Amino acid sequence: GKVPGALATPQSTESRLKLTIIGEPDGRPIPDVTVAALTQENDHSRSLEVKTRPDGTCEVACPQYPSLFQLTTDAEGWATTRLAWKPHHGETIPSEFTVTLAPSVELGGVVMDSEGRPLSGARIRFREDPNPLRDLRPVSHAYGTLETTTDPNGRWSLNRLAEENVRTSRVIAEHPEYLPAVLWINRDGPAEAALRQGNHIFRLNRGTEIAGIVVDSEDRPIPGATATLDVLGVPSAREQITEADGSFVLKGCRMGRALLTATAPGFAPTTMRVSITPRAAPFRIPLAPATEVQLRLVTAQGVPIVGGLATLETFDANHLDPDSQPPLQMALRLRSDLDGRIVWDQAPNRDLTFQIEANGFRNVRLAGIRPNDGPHPIVLHPAVTVSGQVSNADTGELIPRFLVSVGSPEATFDGTRVITNVIWGSREGFVEGFGQGQYRLSLPEPVVSESPDAGYFIRIDAEGFSPSVSRWIAAQEGEVQLDAKLKPSPGIVVALTSPQGSPASGAEVAILRSGAQAVLDGFTLHPRSERSGMIKYFADTAGRVRLPIEDPSTRIVVVHPSGYINLPAKAAQQQTHWKLQSWSKIDGHLESGGVPLGGIRVGVLCRGGLHDSVVLGSRRFETSTDAGGQFGFDCVPPGPLNLVILRPITLDNGINAWRHEEMLDILAEPGKATSIHWVAR
Secondary structure (H helix, E strand, O other): OOEEOOOOOOOOOEEEEEEEEEEOOOOOEOOOOEEEEEEEEOOEEEEEEEEOOOOOEEEEEEEOOOOEEEEEEEEOOEOOOEEEEOHHHOOOOOOEEEEEEOEOEEEEEEEEEOOOOEOOOOEEEEEEOOOOOOOOOOEEOOOOEEEEEOOOOOEEEEEEEOHHHOOOEEEEEEEOOEEEEEEEHHHOHHHHHHHHHOOEEEEEOEOEEEEEEEEOOOOOEOOOOEEEEOOOOOOOOEEEEOOOOOEEEEEEEOOEEEEEEEEOOOEOOEEEEEEEOOOOOOEEEEOOEOEEEEEEEEOOOOOEEEOOEEEEOOOOOOOOOOOOOOOOOOOOEEEOOOOOEEEEEEEOOOOEEEEEEOOOEOOEEEEEEOOOOOOEEEEOOEOEEEEEEEEEOOOOOEOOEEEEEEEEEEEEEOOOOEEEEEEEOOOEOOEEEEEOOEEEEEEOOOOOOOOOOOOEEEEEEOOOEOOEEOOOEOOOOOEEEOOEEEOEOOOEEEEEEOOOOOEOOOOEEEEEOOOOOEEEEOOEEEEOOOOOOEEEEEOOOOOEEEEOOOOOOOEEEEEEOOEEEEEEHHHHOOOOEEEOEEOEEEEEEEEEOOEEOOOOEEEEEEOOHHHHHEEEOHHHHEEEOOOOOEEEEEEEOOEEEEEEEEEEEEOOOOOEEEEEEEEEEEEEOOOOEEEEEEEOO
């Protein structure tokens, strides 16, 4: 028989959900709200839009048992709100549901060129920073992407974002002939204030224009080919269809090294490394005849796997090496047929790397696949799938909203003994919210890629309860049933205040478990790696945040524009009022032999003690000395720090890098400027 690459489901039949939308604070119905419905059933998805009637109601059709049913509201002046249910996770789609929309925050500004002229038709995109703790189903303010465009005067406004999402969003300003600009709101306090006042200014620099031609192996032009510059999916990517003579022109290009890709029906795609300069000669991209790659997905028993997915790997691991062959930059996703076969009949004659996945099976990375060598048999093994009920240990009632985190054991040797920690994953798939007391989670890949057979731990967190950590689960266990009974616990409610005593509203509170590290970048924290085990909370408008009781080895880091603290959980949980320490400042002068050193790259590093859990991001914590040897940092965390001189070096393979050449220990005091006179060796 055939093994489907998707969960077996009952025969779908249409049902309808009656949705009622009302607004804060008076509960009045909101008419003319656009509701975008997304339904996913196994490998298929469909989208539709409906609008609410004058009484704030609408009906949305949905299958009886989809893998995902998601509704997203869109109305000017109201915060975009998402409703989502995953029946495969044990959640039930109701026949009626009422959702209350909160007023949104209006943000705006203007887009100009480098000379101050307004740019009409520029696109403004807001992208969210996903947070599974905040985006628990069924109702959240998750939004994905929100867009608007500038008017003839270059002005724009957007009034659909929830207050809680402002500081965790990034804004991208784009124009076809200019280089994009990206603003991370939580890294730039003045920019946030300007957005709220409607006068933030994006200044876009005009990009370089390049030209080229796409030809076949006999040097004949190929019309209708697609030429793409830059890495797939980045804002600076440019794309153009070739003319009848095979030529193309790409505007708004960034100067420097880049990837140039051409594709055309009937030909093998190619990606080449190029150097973009203002007067670059036209590029010539030859396309060779296509060849064929065949894969066949089977179980360990040789049974074909239907609906498995092969994705072409596009990550450029050797991007610093100008002589390396770049990966193809094209979005290729192919499904296996009834015999488990995947055929790509427009492949290039070169080594290819694919990511293979199928529902219920462990993912596989295939490197060095060559065309015309197939079919390549790919054996997939069952993934661990964990499911169960989550209930109140005292009452037996199911817990409606909770978070499931996935970890993996990792052994380290401290010189005297072996210590085993749990490394908790941070990205999607390893941290997910669930509802209605049920969860089901498939684990197709390890938390630590270097330890594929290390197995898993499951941690369940719910507000008002102590967390539960499962037994160790072997990587070969397959289907696992794990019910969790959580003991009621209020946790701790902490009041966060600025150094001046005012509420630290919107402060980020990062929980770092088992030796995890976070990267501090401006006034925000993000995981240093996919396995950092960081969970992030946000203080409310009164500066309050509810936190779970944590293991004493856990660290808690709080970041806010007014200040910063880094505490061990044991000390933090003994008090309910945390007053932030003011950011420190560094003013420095670098010299050698009495001569100021200008143009030297200087960075700041955290040093030991409370700072082991935090890494400073290079974007904010590196600078260059001016001609007089002066340098400075306006906001650094208080405590022991290192100043470091960074020297550019070229490795044996031609790759450019930075070397930490000289360090200086300093102690930055809260709210004070530390003056440094550094005499370099």
